[in-house]
Amino acid sequence: MLKILKYSFYDLMRSRWSYVYFAFYLLLGVVLLFLNNDLSKAVITLMNVIIVLVPLIGTIFGVMYYYNSKEFTELLLAQPIKRSSIFLGQYLGVALSLSMSLILGLGLPFIFYGLFKSTAIWDFSLLLITGTFLTLIFTALAFNIALSNENKIKGFGYAILMWLFLGIIYDGIFLMSLIIFEDYPLDKLSLIGTMLNPIDLSRTLILLKLDISALLGYTGAVFKQFFGTSFGLIISFVMLVLWVVFPLLRILYKAKRKDF
Amino acid sequence: MVSIENLHKAFGKNQVLSGVDLSIKEGGIFAVLGPNGSGKTTMIKSILGMVIPNKGTITIQGHNIKNASNYRQHIDYLPQIANFPSNLKVKELIKMIKDLRGKTTEDERLIQLFKLEPFLDKKLGTLSGGTKQKVNLVLTFMFNSPLVILDEPTSGLDPISLIRLKDLIQAEKAKGKTILITSHIMSFVEEISDEIVFILEGKIYFKGSVSELKTKTNQPDFEHAIASILTENHA
Numbered sequence: 001m002l003k004i005l006k007y008s009f010y011d012l013m014r015s016r017w018s019y020v021y022f023a024f025y026l027l028l029g030v031v032l033l034f035l036n037n038d039l040s041k042a043v044i045t046l047m048n049v050i051i052v053l054v055p056l057i058g059t060i061f062g063v064m065y066y067y068n069s070k071e072f073t074e075l076l077l078a079q080p081i082k083r084s085s086i087f088l089g090q091y092l093g094v095a096l097s098l099s100m101s102l103i104l105g106l107g108l109p110f111i112f113y114g115l116f117k118s119t120a121i122w123d124f125s126l127l128l129i130t131g132t133f134l135t136l137i138f139t140a141l142a143f144n145i146a147l148s149n150e151n152k153i154k155g156f157g158y159a160i161l162m163w164l165f166l167g168i169i170y171d172g173i174f175l176m177s178l179i180i181f182e183d184y185p186l187d188k189l190s191l192i193g194t195m196l197n198p199i200d201l202s203r204t205l206i207l208l209k210l211d212i213s214a215l216l217g218y219t220g221a222v223f224k225q226f227f228g229t230s231f232g233l234i235i236s237f238v239m240l241v242l243w244v245v246f247p248l249l250r251i252l253y254k255a256k257r258k259d260f
Numbered sequence: 261m262v263s264i265e266n267l268h269k270a271f272g273k274n275q276v277l278s279g280v281d282l283s284i285k286e287g288g289i290f291a292v293l294g295p296n297g298s299g300k301t302t303m304i305k306s307i308l309g310m311v312i313p314n315k316g317t318i319t320i321q322g323h324n325i326k327n328a329s330n331y332r333q334h335i336d337y338l339p340q341i342a343n344f345p346s347n348l349k350v351k352e353l354i355k356m357i358k359d360l361r362g363k364t365t366e367d368e369r370l371i372q373l374f375k376l377e378p379f380l381d382k383k384l385g386t387l388s389g390g391t392k393q394k395v396n397l398v399l400t401f402m403f404n405s406p407l408v409i410l411d412e413p414t415s416g417l418d419p420i421s422l423i424r425l426k427d428l429i430q431a432e433k434a435k436g437k438t439i440l441i442t443s444h445i446m447s448f449v450e451e452i453s454d455e456i457v458f459i460l461e462g463k464i465y466f467k468g469s470v471s472e473l474k475t476k477t478n479q480p481d482f483e484h485a486i487a488s489i490l491t492e493n494h495a
Contacts, residue, residue: 003360011347071343077310078339079360080332256327259271259311 001085001092004076008093012065018101021057025105033113039120040210043127046106047206050131051199055138056163058098062142063159065094067152077260087143087255091248095139099132106131126209130202133240137198138163140247147254170197187222194223195236198243205236261286261407261438262307267316269302276302278462280316286406289429289439291449294459295490300442301340303459304409307440308337320407333361338400340411340442346385350376350395353384357399367402373424374398390416401428408432408439414448426452450482458486460493 012018028049032042069090076086110124142159149155174193178186194200204220208229223232267280276299284290292300305311307318309325309332318325325331344353354367371377374394379387387395393416400408410429414422429452433439443449449456450470458466458473466473466489470482479485 007356011345014347069345072345074310074339074343075345075357076360078308078332078335078337079357080330081360082329257312260305 001082001089004081004086004089005092005096008065008069008090009097011069012061012093012097017061018097021098022101022105025102026108029106029109033109039113039118040123043120043123043210046127047203050102050127050134051203051206052167054102054131054134055167055199058095058135058138059142059159059163061094061098062091062139063146063155065090066143066146067155074260083255084252087147087251088248091139091143091251095136098135098139102131102135103128123206123210126206130206130240133244134198134202137240137243137247140244140251143251144247144254147251147258166197166199171200174200187226190222191226195239198240201236201239201243205233205240208232208236261321262440263319264303264307265317267303267306267318268314269299269306269311270314276462277306277313280459280462280464282457282464282467284438284440284457286438287433287436288454289433289441289452290455290457291453292440292442292457292459293449293486294465298459299462300459301411304337304411304440304442307409308332308335334405334407336400336403336405336408338396338408338410338413340415344384344392344395346383348384349381350384350387351380353395354399354402358402361403364402364404366404367398370398370401373428374421388416390418390421393417394421397425397428401432404435406437408437410439410441412442412444414443414445422448446483446486458489460489465489465493 028046032045033039036042036045073086073090077083106128141162145159145162146155149158174190174197177193178190181189194204204223207220208224211229223236226232261284263283264280267277268275269277276297280299280303282303292303294300302311306313307320307325309329320331321334323331348356354371358364358367371380374397376391376394376398379391379395384392384395393413397413400410413425413429417425426448429439429441441449441453453470455469456466456473457464466476468476470485473485474480474482477485477488479488
């Protein structure tokens with residue numbers, strides 16, 4: 001698996017898009033830090049960008065890589081390599097190279113800014129950890145969609161719809177349901193609703209840590225009240241891990257049964 | 261060497277293989293023939309584990325291949341259409357496959373044989389179909405495996421390369437290897453193969469030597485023998 005991981009990783013590192021992605025975060029980090037001068041505000045702005053953009057890039061890269069490396073995959077399938085190693089290796093290759101662009105792109109400007117001396121280091125680390133989780137989750141979801149759809153266009157379409165749903169539509173439906181059912185106790189519903197969407201979960205996680213009650217919103221407030229800050233952090237981390245594990249299991253399951 | 265029992269495979273509603281029974285002994289060249297869509301490639305891909313059969317068992321060198329992957333160490337496979345990652349250089353691809361499968365020094369001899377030196381630094385996406393097929397042949401023959409599976413090895417090759425390929429296949433046979441070939445070029449098949457396996461509508465229709473096939477169909481030459489099977493069954 002490590003060999004496949006290595007080749008997929010190098011393959012992506014050679015592609016222009018990894019650098020574009022890296023450069024974008026670098027620029028974003030520099031602009032936010034050196035033009036803004038307020039670290040906690042910069043972290044919040046970054047959070048808003050990361051929470052929407054990271055899933056989108058993970059989704060698109062995941063689907064694109066899967067379809068583009070179809071030939072490579074077929075070549076590998078005839079070699080004495082386990083199917084699980086091939087697909088896990090490719091998945092990790094994509095997810096890790098994207099995570100690296102994110103961590104280096106945002107990390108470098110923060111280091112130059114003097115992050116290690118500031119108190120925001122934990123908020124910032126959490127931001128990067130959540131970003132990495134989102135990359136892992138959405139790349140895995142994208143691989144799932146691509147594995148189940150032979151047709152490229154369909155696969156792309158479903159992947160974008162998935163991102164749109166989890167990133168935007170889900171919140172709308174969620175909010176609507178809270179308004180419609182406002183006469184009922186909604187704590188449990190909103191807790192479950194948050195857990196079932198990795199993007200919402202990440203947002204709540206970061207806001208819990210930042211402890212900005214004004215931005216927490218209803219769900220965040222319920223979360224905080226229900227779990228308390230530290231327990232809430234642990235629960236949301238566990239949920240994020242599950243969000244990585246289940247799509248991965250399905251990748252392995254699907255890959256084992258697929259014909260090439 | 262290879263034994264297939266009651267192999268079934270359907271893609272959706274399309275039943276491709278319906279009860280293939282085949283046993284191939286060690287050593288010799290076996291040609292798998294059949295009309296388009298008869299299931300030749302599906303059968304070969306089942307042997308390689310790329311297609312998962314609905315029913316049936318395949319054993320290679322006495323081991324059931326279900327859920328196994330290490331047995332592929334003993335198979336060299338030439339895919340039908342040489343689809344390679346287009347952004348890789350020929351040299352890099354050869355190096356990568358060597359890295360994945362183990363050391364070999366055969367590649368240099370094969371590169372010389374097929375005159376591929378000028379293409380080593382070119383990207384695979386820029387190569388012509390015939391050159392790609394030569395790269396494909398190098399990748400297949402550079403490991404010394406007891407079972408060699410060639411899916412349409414002649415496609416796109418110029419006459420000189422074709423002669424070299426025939427010599428190469430004969431040389432491999434002389435080493436005692438089992439070689440499985442599919443081809444639509446009947447003269448090539450007649451010249452090279454020891455035994456014919458004819459697949460029709462997802463089943464083995466005939467297995468035996470070329471002369472047995474001629475007697476069975478009452479035809480003077482091989483090409484007509486094959487044609488008569490097809491017309492009898494599709495008339």
